[in-house]
Amino acid sequence: MALYHDFLVEDREFTSYEDLKAHCRLKAPENFNFAYDIVDRYTVTEPGKRALVWCDDDGEEHTWTFEQISADSKRTAYFLASQGIKKGDAVMMILRRRYEWWWVMMALHRIGAIAVPATDQLLQKDIEYRTNAAEIKMIISYDNPAVQSEIEKALPNSPTVKKLVTVGPSREGWIDFHAEVDKCVPEFPRPVGDAAVHSEDPMLLYFTSGTSGYPKMVLHNYLYPIGHLITAKYWHGVQDNGLHLAVSETGWGKAVWGKLYGQWICGSAVFVYDMHSFKPDKMLQKIAKYGITTFCAPPTVYRYLIRQDLSKYDISSVVRFATAGEALNGEVYNKFIEQTGKKIYEGYGQTESTIICGNFLDAVVRPGSMGRPSPVYDVSVVNASGKPVPAGEVGELVIHLDKGHPFGLLSGYYRDVALTANAFDGGVYHTGDTVYMDEDGYVWFVGRKDDIIKSSGFRISPFEVESVLQQHPAVMECAVTGVPDEKRGQAVKATIVLSPGYEASEELEHELFDFVKHETALFKCPRIIEFVHELPKTISGKIRRVEIREKDAGVDVDKVKQEF
Structure with missing residues (x-):
């Protein structure tokens, strides 16, 4: 029998997210x-x-x-x-x-x-x-x-x-x-x-992905695995005697999210495919051959999967699909559910934590939202002064510590007292991520604090613009960043990897500009588009927007911008 029962203060099945949030508490043996x-x-x-x-x-x-x-x-x-x-x-x-x-x-x-x-x-x-x-x-x-x-x-x-x-x-x-x-x-x-x-x-010590600056050393103690009970049971939905596949290399923090702690606590076996390189068709063949029951992968993997003819593969054994790593584009979610009839349950966390927000149990999924707060984290969205903001207003996501240090949250940054003190300043853990929470408690990712674009007095979320661009069939991947602009402070730039069958051209640029212009507010539209073969990424696959910004620091926007 699965061992997760031993770590629940109230050992029973929870009937809804509200029940889970109100009553799920963890405990640990000495x-x-x-x-x-x-x-x-x-x-x-x-x-x-x-x-x-x-x-x-x-x-x-x-x-x-x-x-x-x-x-x-x-x-x-x-x-x-x-x-x-x-x-x-x-x-x-x-x-x-x-x-x-x-x-x-x-x-x-x-x-x-x-x-x-x-x-x-x-x-x-x-x-x-x-x-x-x-x-x-x-x-x-x-x-x-x-x-x-x-x-x-x-x-x-x-x-x-x-x-x-x-x-x-x-x-x-x-x-x-x-x-x-x-x-x-x-x-x-x-x-x-x-x-x-x-x-x-x-x-356990992980060096963070380093989207900016040198990697930090994230330190976890021996209680950390218990926090992943929530990750595995209530977000991944793993089953006792099931078989869980998480697409992650063991050098990345996501490996212990999906390849070890929570899965074994909950009685599920872990499936590992030691591939030379990622090929969507081979991944789908493994799912069918081994009867995978639960599956988790970053959004990039799903972008490749939806370009396959999924009807060729028997993936009916999978009872739950999940994703984390970056915000999931709504278009990818919709295309996946069209082809499979299966939802993708998004979640959010960091190397410093277990799952902080997620679509838990059988909650209604709102495509693009990373779900609602985990039952073991007391979170809120705050402004620069640390005060909670109203529903719909953007702020930083923080975890409150006044009720104690929660299971799964880092002990601190190894050998860096100042960085640890800054992260836990004011009696909260600062995620450094900006979000907004809607009136029903769903949390929507906006971006890293450093990634927010400030143009003509507007605060623009890169993810929001990227989500629009990725609805166009020509766009495989994209990164939206701010370029210095004397008139606006920053201008919006889109760096794009094209889908197979498309070639960079001035005509395609105009097509994309026109597409975005009709899908979102004018002030969010990219004024610069650059086509590239690949985006700069961290070793864990996250887009390094900071690298694009640094490269573009000397761009003369007036010479390349598009006027609408």
Whole structure:
């Protein structure tokens, strides 16, 4: 039986969002540790319960039960400890979607070490910054020569890194993961005494995507996984003994949202497709073949899926589709429901949190809205003075802390007292995101505070203009930004990736200008359009509007603007 019951103060099924919001409260056992209190507990109660289903593009596939995950993670913990890893040490993992990531994560939790997942897109300077900022002691990487070469180049400037471990064929100067783990016994007793792990100890460290400036180090403690009960059960809608697929690489914070904590607490197995590159048709084939029951992906994935003939694929096993990462365009939602009859349940959160707002249970979905507040977060929309704003008015989304620190919210920014104090200033956690809340409590994303465009006295949401542009069939992706303009303060610019079959031309520019002009207020219309092959993005796939703004800082708007 799923273990989520143990973490609900009022253990029952909630009948509506209103019921959930009013009565769902979480609790935790003393010194909770996910590896011992979830994985090992299933090993006792349901040892044959399916935990992980994994496949790749080379035809390899495996299934692990909780009993097997427990044993493999204990061997891994034994190995790591033999290499000097102890409580409080930081270990970086660059493992893409390799199944060993689950072993290592659980092993680090057993030891009390700090897990630092990272993406395989990091280059030498990125690695140097991270190893020094977090004092990384060991790096575990899968056997990609390009990735491991970047790690090796970073070593001379990474003095805290003492060991390199390779998952795959041996490499000179690296420890062979499987050769060593295979020698270890599947035993690793829960630490006691000075080595004991406590609830408030550091457990997980993520470097944020960095849409502007250097990445911040987001620190979570051992209570963090409990917050993802809400993410998995009431937003993803996972089922006990189901199979959940989240399209995310393990270096991104979304991996623990959809590939680990909440799913296992709620009894669902996790499906992992270790793909070489994203291909919509292959993804749909996997959904059909393995009988995926719940699915979550960023809006970009859905934009590709709706361009497929979805009638060719049997995806009837999926009872719930969800999305997060960026605001979902209403046109994508409508086209998906036209083809499948299935809604997409949007949610919103950050690396710093679990799900903050979402379309929970069977709530009415309002396309484009990220839903209503999570039952574990007391949120409001405030102005620059910290005062709540009326329904419909734009402000910053904040989480109130006067009733205590909620499950799932970051402990702080690692080794940055000033940044932590600023984030929690005034007794609230500042998300840095601007939104408005309608009269029914639905929250609508406007943008990052830095992304808001101020033109001729108007405040313009990039997402609002992007949503209009993406209704045009020529637009695959777009980013709307402000360009310095002496007359207006800023002019609206659209940077566009075209859909297959369309070519950049002056005629298409005029067509798009005319399209937007008839769909929204004139002051929101882009005065500049640039066609590009790809948009600058963070390692987690979020559009880096700041990079576009920096590139355009010297643009002479009067020479390129469109007049209406």
